[in-house]
Amino acid sequence: MDRIDVSMLEILQEDGRISVSDLSKKLNLSRPSVSERMIRLQEKGIIDQFSAVVPPAAVGRDTLLMIQVSELKDTIQHFEKMIAEDTRVLECHRVTGEVSYFIKAAVEGMESLRELVDTLISYGNINTSIVLKSPVERRKILPEHREEE
Template structure:
């Protein structure tokens, strides 16, 4: 990746719906060149996919949670299948250390929070935290060494 690819990634992470025409103007490149670079970044797996970012609050999920699961009481496969099917769960990460999983969930108020905790408690020890503020939510992801060529 060169500096143009990195600048393209930065722009696309700010606005994934930017037109190729507008992107070409910002990068001072022709539209075919921009399209070719974007295709190459997708083929290399650097651009994984495009999607919309939905506000949980705007769709009625006003309570954001971080949940730690430790001392799993069921099989990993059954737990992960249950988590994958629960639409309240936004992210789930299996990790090393004393905690087995970190889960990010968005629910509609305390009743939904209680239902989620009741579901999870049979799978292991649960530690739930309500998110008060997110000073860093979606940071742009760019190569650490920006001088790559």
């Protein structure tokens, strides 16, 4: 990736709905060149998808949670299938160390939180934290070392 690709990634992460015409103006490139670069970045898997960002609170899910699951009491396959089907779960990461999984979930309040904990408790030891504030959220992802031209 060159500096133009990196700039394109930065702009697209700020505004995924930007038109090719506006993007070409910002990058000082022709529209066909911008389109070609976007296709190449998608083919390489650098751009995975374009999607809308919906804050959970905007749809009534105003309680954001971080959940640690340790000492799993069920098979990994069964647990991961259950987690994948639970729409309250936003992210789930299997990790190394004493904790087996980190789960990010969004619920509609304390009753929904209790129901989620009740569901998870049969799978292992659960440690739930309510997110008070997110000082870093959806950071742009760019290469750590930018190629110089």
